[in-house]
Amino acid sequence: MRRNHLSDESARVEHWPRDWPQNVHPAAWQNPRPASRYKLVVIGGGTAGLVAAHAAAALGAKVALVERHLLGGDCLNFGCVPSKTLLRSAHWVAHARDGERFGGVALDDARVDFTAVMERMRRVRARVSRNDSVQRLREAGVDLFFGAACFAGSDAVVVDGATLRFHKALIATGSRPVMPTVPGLVDAGYHTHESIFDLTELPRRLLVMGGGPLGCEFAQAFCRFGSHTIIAQDEPMFLPKEERDAAQMVSDSLARDGVEIHLNSEVVRVRTDGKRKLVDLVSDEVHSTVEVDEILTGIGRAPNVEAIGLEAAGVAYDHVNGVRVDDFLRSTNKNIYAAGDACLPHKFTHTADAAARIVVRNALFPGGQRWSRLTIPWCTYTDPSVAHVGLYVREARERRIPVKTFTILMHDVDRAIADGEEHGFVKIHVREGSDTILGATIVATRAGDMINEITLAMVAGIGLATLADVIHAYPTQSEAIKKAADACRRAQLTPALAWLARRWLAR
């Protein structure tokens, strides 16, 4: 969600394909006359809000959706869609420079047309925006209101002077980037992952603050485009939530690309000298200064819970974790639910989508579906990517679950060798003594696609050894999963079974 108005954005960026604003916030939009009471009022037109509105309307519920700014929310406008489009361009640049490996000519001086890269991003975003469009909502029978929503009690929301009464409501207001409190940063100027898409020129030198998923993705992309990129992370590793081998591989990959890495380094002050930004870093009390042209911050996200009248609705919240919800995603007002970044620790588009479906189920029908039952994968789209689902080994061991990991190196997978994409692994964690999958981490070029097979197996209760019976098309990088499954099956061959097999074969 954005706090600015579209007109402000329009003034800043002149090159939007025309159908993007037409899809996500038409200039001449007139809010409809409210119905007397809605079965469901959705606040926020990002992923969670749109999924819930469409799903509820498809079931026959009378639904209103209120959006403050742009339909599609963070994912479409400033998140997954534009960023992955940029990453694809960066990936191509890396391949072009690496052409000699594949029998071609290395484009050592490959110049990147950054304007064309950004135009492609906007075209892709405009095309994808059709899925989240005003038109589709209208066709679904959803009453769409643009404006700032505010609860006016436990069963009503006011937007643009109109009062929307509801039986149930969904808070899907999303989140926004956390603003670093570094002295001098605001005066020097900086970008978030939202404003970075407004760049019209490639920065010659870029500092990325934060080594989480977003920071690593952008650092690699801008380095590949040709920016001298520096990344400062205040912890000893990138991606601190991931397995250390995975984080190490990302670190190695960034280093190979030429990113200047400052781990264990805190940005303590930013100064300006003309157009230059001088950034002071401290690492274990060792001080250094780097000079850059632009700064990108990516240190986390905060839920949008302010100025929507949650107090009036009796909805408890805090500014760090957002709306307080139970396992059924119900807030402290039993008629009001929340989904997506506004309440969840996992701030992903796919978790917002899943949460929205649970809310529709729980708000409109008896019974209840629990959030904690979901199996949630995620992926950091660096090259190679890091994807994870389920438990980490440490989490399993802390719960006293005996865990064994079946590891396959991508350099043992024929297709990865053929593709020249051997950096990575598949690690699948099972309950020791069984083939029950507890979780998995994959580091591979297409780790985000590969993890889905593990997620499917976990949700369907399919053991790892059973995956050995699943024929995988050859040659594919997913064969790594098959190899792990084969290893798991071999491990199930107990000494007694091995003895029996030998006896049988020795007949």
Added chain:
Amino acid sequence: MSTPFEQHDGDELLLDQIQRAAFDYFAVNTNRDNGLIADTSRADSPCSIAVVGFALSAYIVGVERGWMTRADAARRTLAALHFFYASDQSGSAQATGFKGFYYHFLDMRRGTRVWASELSMIDTALLIAGVLNAAVYFDAAASDERDIRELADALYRRVDWSWSRNGGDCVLHGWKPECGFLHYGWEGYSEGIILYTLGSGSPTHPLPESSFEAWTLTYQWEHLYGTDVLYAGPLFIHLYSHAWIDFRGIRDRFMREKRCDYFENTRRAICIQTEYAQRNPNGFVGYGDNAWGLTACEGPYARVMKIAGQQHGSFGYAARGAPHGPDDGTLAGWAAAASLPFAPETALAAVRSLWAADPAHDHLLASGFNPTLRGADHNDWISPGRFGLDQGIVLLMIENHRSGLIWRLMRDCPPLRVGLRRAGFRGGWL
């Protein structure tokens, strides 16, 4: 001692020569006034406290091998113990230590902190391992040997292991007077096992029993290249604690569950190293059955190598590992010699090959070598000089392979026995 294997004629002489070469490092790169030992043989190298720990055990080997008199060994040992006992423990930026721990690097002459180094928990543990080793070995009634025992006991009792957790369960990596505790801890299987066991055995400031357990919760048991292993990439992790602790047959709770022990685990880690070298996914020059050893070592700094059209950078001094890397074509030959007790046939074949690779035996004894990066003379890139840690682990491990001396002595070390038991080890010689 090691399992039986086929030893060639001349192998005993070869191992003797290697040990003697490693031993000479400690005899030469020392300040005999304060017993400090240089981190490397390079000019102006500071002292590394861990290398002093190795040196204290090296003297024992020297006496038993006839390369040093017992009196000389006792004199050198006492010099070091006296120095540390009397050192500035104020924790100031120019001190030697704090809370019984010591800064990682010290000025060779003054014994004060250099390079703004951290108060190092693991390096102090390695130092104390050597101190306790000396206390067991020097068991005579003579006054110098009695002094060694008393000083060793005092140094061990002074270490405030419990403080090093900063209130948490796991021991933290270090502390600096400028910024306090470094904000990362000993988590995941590492060489820290000797730190946890010695810390657990302390009669004065022990680690709580929850510490070792909390540490092992971060272990990863992996099926890798067809082998079940407690995973850690760099080979030194599987070697350092093992120089002093005979892990054969003793098991903590984790290893009981896995029906393995830390000795066997190191053997498996060596198998993974050789498997990786045979696969050699990056196509670096020279890798193979007799050239492996991805570990903490020095490689070339900021050099670019191109193999089959792909560029690779080099990492300088770094903890390289198998199979997940980092890997820049740099191998540590000494790791093969240090692996002798665990995988004697594999290690000895590599040792023979590396020893014969150059007249100065740099491939075996230097910190690292990189055959992918050859100089104008067409010779492999070689790390200059010698590193004390490498010589120490080579010397001690060959001795353990040949006679089991260090392990046998440390089996009689009360703090280690108590620490192992408190950490949950049972069985075997314990």
